[in-house]
Amino acid sequence: MALPWLESVPVWGAPAAAKAPRSFPQRLVVQFMGNGVNIDHWWARGEGAAMELSQSLQPLAPFRAKLNVINGLFNKPATGVGIHPGMTGNILSGMPLTKGAVLHGGISMDQVLAAHIGQDTVQPSLVLACEQPLTGYHETNFSMAYSSHISWQSADSPVPTEVYPSLAFDSLFENSGSRRMESILDRVREEAAGLQKRVSATDRARLDEYLTSVRDVEQRAQRMRSETLKAADRAKDRGLPLQAMKRPDNGLPEDLREHMRLMCDVVALAIQTDKTRIATMLMCRDLSGLFYPFLDVRDAHHPASHNDRGEGYERITRFYVSQLAYLAGRLDAMKEGEGRVLDNTCLLWLNNMWSGSRHDNSALPVLTVGGLGGKLKTGRVLNYRDGGDENRKLCSLYLSLMDRMGVELPRFGDAETRLVDL
Numbered sequence: 001m002a003l004p005w006l007e008s009v010p011v012w013g014a015p016a017a018a019k020a021p022r023s024f025p026q027r028l029v030v031q032f033m034g035n036g037v038n039i040d041h042w043w044a045r046g047e048g049a050a051m052e053l054s055q056s057l058q059p060l061a062p063f064r065a066k067l068n069v070i071n072g073l074f075n076k077p078a079t080g081v082g083i084h085p086g087m088t089g090n091i092l093s094g095m096p097l098t099k100g101a102v103l104h105g106g107i108s109m110d111q112v113l114a115a116h117i118g119q120d121t122v123q124p125s126l127v128l129a130c131e132q133p134l135t136g137y138h139e140t141n142f143s144m145a146y147s148s149h150i151s152w153q154s155a156d157s158p159v160p161t162e163v164y165p166s167l168a169f170d171s172l173f174e175n176s177g178s179r180r181m182e183s184i185l186d187r188v189r190e191e192a193a194g195l196q197k198r199v200s201a202t203d204r205a206r207l208d209e210y211l212t213s214v215r216d217v218e219q220r221a222q223r224m225r226s227e228t229l230k231a232a233d234r235a236k237d238r239g240l241p242l243q244a245m246k247r248p249d250n251g252l253p254e255d256l257r258e259h260m261r262l263m264c265d266v267v268a269l270a271i272q273t274d275k276t277r278i279a280t281m282l283m284c285r286d287l288s289g290l291f292y293p294f295l296d297v298r299d300a301h302h303p304a305s306h307n308d309r310g311e312g313y314e315r316i317t318r319f320y321v322s323q324l325a326y327l328a329g330r331l332d333a334m335k336e337g338e339g340r341v342l343d344n345t346c347l348l349w350l351n352n353m354w355s356g357s358r359h360d361n362s363a364l365p366v367l368t369v370g371g372l373g374g375k376l377k378t379g380r381v382l383n384y385r386d387g388g389d390e391n392r393k394l395c396s397l398y399l400s401l402m403d404r405m406g407v408e409l410p411r412f413g414d415a416e417t418r419l420v421d422l
Helices: 058-066 109-120 165-173 177-181 189-196 201-238 256-272 301-305 311-332 394-404
Strands: 027-033 067-071 126-129 152-154 278-282 345-351 366-369 380-383
Touching: 027 109, 027 256, 027 311, 058 067, 058 311, 058 366, 109 278, 109 394, 126 165, 126 256, 165 201, 165 256, 189 201, 201 256, 256 278, 256 311, 301 311, 311 345, 311 366, 345 394
Parallel strands: 027 278, 027 345, 067 380, 126 278
Antiparallel strands: 067 366, 345 366
């Protein structure tokens, strides 16, 4: 069980008594929502703490000074190729996708970072999803795998996504076999008690807060574990693979709010303890079948996006922005040196379309929260729509972010230049 940052304990190679400012790791977390946003309620004006936010962006109000609203970027290889899968599978790679039976695209930006800096952590990256992947082919002759995966470890192989919160939690604490049913905190109780005697009063409070947080996530994950085990038995009795079962028969939480919050909590713990510095979260896939009864929306996500200017889809858009805000809040509450974990992180929020009703991806909604250790200026509204296609490439943003994380490449995807004014 890894520890969070503690002022009393040497961390990341820095002596505990060192007076020089510490350099903390930089992290990237990507959240993805498919099928566009409500375009009538997606805007921001001004800058910093005075930034004015639209209705859909209101959940991010507490983070105005750490927020960038980026307008007008596009993923050129995903335009003019056909709707849905061809608009999604290369959202993080910017490479053309191949139709038919053979998958071929490009390595995604998160995996490029994982290959360069992943050796510094237990897990090179964490790849999560809140919806099972689709199989088969779309009418455009693109594989549905492109609709279901944004993280690709090679040009022809997506990184398998973890959809079960209990298994995602296990991966952080190396739970396996019968030990999965034991409390991780019970297993480290003596070590934790010994550590509390050796650290400062401030660290004792911080450690207690951390252990309480782990216990909360563990208990929630454990409840879901029992449902997953029951689902596996049901699938076996019916002679079906588990992924072919519908929610909640497949063991996934019926309440999406619970599922997404727990996945965000898992990512927050992974970042806090430096288990990984790179994570992607496919909150809903393209052609999503998720339902939102708690938002008073009857249609599933994809059909609802065909009425994307309606009040129902605005509530859906705001719900997904609130997941970004929730994760930002979790990281902003974690002290790291004189700042917060969020200050050394970039949360990147992406959508594969602007308008779901028109399947328009000529420009994409993009948000960032967090400053990457002061290397990313924040509190701004940036507009690239009128700057010419060569100056508004999504991959130019990726090159710029990778530069700030110490991975400098001559080109990535379809871009050779960095994003101006970022």
